Amino acid sequence: MMSETLRLLTQQDNQNYSETYLSVIVPIYNELESLPLLVQAIADVLTENQLSYEIICVDDGSQDGSAELLQDLANSRHDLVAIIFRRNYGQTPAMAAGFQYAKGNIIITLDGDLQNDPADIPKLVAKLEEGYDLVSGWRKNRQDARLTRLLPSKIANWIIGRVTGVKLHDYGCSLKAYRREVLSDMNLYGELHRFLPALAYIEGAKITEIPVRHHARRYGNSKYGLGRTFRVLMDLLTIFFLKKFLTRPMHIFGLGGLILLITGLLMGSYLTFIKLILGLSIGHRPLLILAVLLILTGIQLLISGLLAELIMRTYHESQKRPIYRIRQIVQSSNSTDITG
Numbered sequence: 009m010m011s012e013t014l015r016l017l018t019q020q021d022n023q024n025y026s027e028t029y030l031s032v033i034v035p036i037y038n039e040l041e042s043l044p045l046l047v048q049a050i051a052d053v054l055t056e057n058q059l060s061y062e063i064i065c066v067d068d069g070s071q072d073g074s075a076e077l078l079q080d081l082a083n084s085r086h087d088l089v090a091i092i093f094r095r096n097y098g099q100t101p102a103m104a105a106g107f108q109y110a111k112g113n114i115i116i117t118l119d120g121d122l123q124n125d126p127a128d129i130p131k132l133v134a135k136l137e138e139g140y141d142l143v144s145g146w147r148k149n150r151q152d153a154r155l156t157r158l159l160p161s162k163i164a165n166w167i168i169g170r171v172t173g174v175k176l177h178d179y180g181c182s183l184k185a186y187r188r189e190v191l192s193d194m195n196l197y198g199e200l201h202r203f204l205p206a207l208a209y210i211e212g213a214k215i216t217e218i219p220v221r222h223h224a225r226r227y228g229n230s231k232y233g234l235g236r237t238f239r240v241l242m243d244l245l246t247i248f249f250l251k252k253f254l255t256r257p258m259h260i261f262g263l264g265g266l267i268l269l270i271t272g273l274l275m276g277s278y279l280t281f282i283k284l285i286l287g288l289s290i291g292h293r294p295l296l297i298l299a300v301l302l303i304l305t306g307i308q309l310l311i312s313g314l315l316a317e318l319i320m321r322t323y324h325e326s327q328k329r330p331i332y333r334i335r336q337i338v339q340s341s342n343s344t345d346i347t348g
């Protein structure tokens with residue numbers, strides 16, 4: 009229902025801009041103090057650089073009044089669209105909603121906490137126009153805690169680079185520029201916004217990165233804890249397996265199952281041999297049994313998880329079930345109430 013409405017809206021408004029038209033997408037979750045400053049800063053930079061643009065702020069179920077402020081701002085500014093979610097869905101759904109609603113032929117994403125600098129947007133656009141499909145920001149001097157943020161990121165960037173084949177210094181930087189085509193037909197869920205460069209690359213996009221500024225968080229707190237690292241790793245694993253084995257999942261699952269089966273049979277034969285031929289007891293090997301148990305269960309769980317992912321993906325794609333629900337879209341003198 010809801011996504012139908014969105015699609016209609018998008019189609020109506022969609023024009024083929026021959027000139028550059030930017031859609032700047034900002035996910036907002038409890039960013040009350042930063043919000044008005046950020047919107048103004050984006051508008052100032054883009055106007056100065058004579059770029060046509062719209063700003064799309066997606067309120068992801070804020071509880072601090074950000075949504076109300078956003079509605080007010082959108083009512084009084086022509087360059088701002090507010091999409092208000094019914095509850096908190098996460099950064100990926102917020103960005104996905106922005107992508108779906110965006111009219112521009114170039115899409116910019118950045119965070120709502122003033123850590124990214126809007127002054128970098130023209131640089132990203134210029135780079136994109138050199139012939140790239142995606143330009144990613146690289147926070148060369150990132151202003152975050154060294155041990156809890158920078159180190160895990162460094163490791164994550166390395167792993168993601170190895171696994172996906174797209175080596176970026178800074179996957180976690182939200183400030184990015186995309187050609188619109190890159191983002192159409194992407195099915196996003198979980199923490200997948202983080203892997204957009206990798207997903208785009210699989211589809212043949214030309215990708216590069218340029219250094220951007222980064223500021224310490226001025227207001228509020230980071231919305232993420234250590235749980236994110238875990239979720240990101242799981243999504244990474246999924247991408248890897250989907251990329252490699254989406255067409256023939258049995259090749260990996262079947263092979264794993266076969267190896268387990270053969271190993272189990274060999275172990276069983278060995279223990280049977282000890283018991284029956286040598287006449288020794290096999291009842292005193294708790295460590296062995298524990299290890300076997302853990303390994304087997306672990307692998308089983310992992311594979312069940314991957315299967316579940318495959319099923320979930322099919323489910324999402326077949327149902328076209330939205331990963332978020334919108335309460336309201338506010339655009340100056342034109343507010344759309346959406347109940348669904």
Ligand code: UDP
Nearest residue numbers: 035036037068098099102119120121230231
């Ligand atoms: N965000 C969101 N939904 C969430 C968590 C975060 O829309 O559930 C937004 C948040 O308001 C910010 C961006 O995503 O604009 C990045 O979040 P944050 O700055 O907390 O992440 P960090 O910079 O610490 O990685």
Ligand code: MG
Nearest residue numbers: 119121123225
């Ligand atoms: Mg931040």
